[in-house]
Amino acid sequence: MSPRRVSWVADDVWGAMIVTGRALAAALVLCGLGAASCGTTGGADPGRDRVPAPAAAATAAQPTTGEATGVAPGAASESAPTPTAARKPLSGKIVVIDPGHNGQNYRHSAEINKQVDVLTQRKACDTTGTATANGYSEAAFTWDVSQRLDKILKSRGAKVVLTRRDNNGVGPCITQRAAIGNKAKANAAISVHADGASPANHGFHVIIPKKIGGPVDPVVKDSEELGIDVRNALKRGTGLSYSTYIGKAALDYRNDLGGLNLSTVPKIFVECGNMKNPTEAAKFQQAAFRQRIALSLANGLQQYLTH
Numbered sequence: 001m002s003p004r005r006v007s008w009v010a011d012d013v014w015g016a017m018i019v020t021g022r023a024l025a026a027a028l029v030l031c032g033l034g035a036a037s038c039g040t041t042g043g044a045d046p047g048r049d050r051v052p053a054p055a056a057a058a059t060a061a062q063p064t065t066g067e068a069t070g071v072a073p074g075a076a077s078e079s080a081p082t083p084t085a086a087r088k089p090l091s092g093k094i095v096v097i098d099p100g101h102n103g104q105n106y107r108h109s110a111e112i113n114k115q116v117d118v119l120t121q122r123k124a125c126d127t128t129g130t131a132t133a134n135g136y137s138e139a140a141f142t143w144d145v146s147q148r149l150d151k152i153l154k155s156r157g158a159k160v161v162l163t164r165r166d167n168n169g170v171g172p173c174i175t176q177r178a179a180i181g182n183k184a185k186a187n188a189a190i191s192v193h194a195d196g197a198s199p200a201n202h203g204f205h206v207i208i209p210k211k212i213g214g215p216v217d218p219v220v221k222d223s224e225e226l227g228i229d230v231r232n233a234l235k236r237g238t239g240l241s242y243s244t245y246i247g248k249a250a251l252d253y254r255n256d257l258g259g260l261n262l263s264t265v266p267k268i269f270v271e272c273g274n275m276k277n278p279t280e281a282a283k284f285q286q287a288a289f290r291q292r293i294a295l296s297l298a299n300g301l302q303q304y305l306t307h
């Protein structure tokens, strides 16, 4: 474990504990006990040779109290080292977060149904997104997770740009969502979604762009690496299963999404689970669980941005 990784863990989860040898031991014990949370799932998928995220134990042990930065309340103590610039692992990195859909899309069908060119086809400028059976909307979910992710990434030193300001508006169009990432020259961009499949289906998946003979082609490989890192971190940090109904080992490669086809920066979509599945719908409505998702996404992004 490098000094940088130690300080990263201390920053985000373990606070002052990490300055003692006991903390490292505790992390190792935790990892050992929570084997399912620390190991990678086997199988012939592209993630096998990727280095796991740096703080497997920290992710698994992250408090579910809704703290924006993942720092346990009261974790700081007089024994904590003085913060330094070196403790901001994402300094100089630009991340664009695209919270899927928007809270008022359903009131503006003409506007969001306007057809736009996504290079492989024409499709609606945006959609309403899905919702749980009891009416918790995907737009609200993606907005909340994205805000949490924004806070965590900023606490680690990243510059963050969101593609919308709140959950009370319309759009922007998928073409614009891609353009925002491009204009920001993001080191990584992530579009946050949740799926609306049949209720028996469950699990999360990550969507990775394919080459289309277009602007995304040069970043397809990097996007795949980003996707694998986020996939690994999400599995480890949330305990959610890989999708039972889409992709292979939670990776799905597509060429029909404008947000990916038009991106000139490494970009993925994450479908955090199935909002129509009762178990996942219940989890998504817990703030603490949304925090776990956000922290996991941050860890995956950080792994990609710092390896």
Ligand SMILES: [Zn+2]
Pocket: 100, 101, 129, 130, 138, 192, 193, 194
């Ligand atoms: Zn969506």
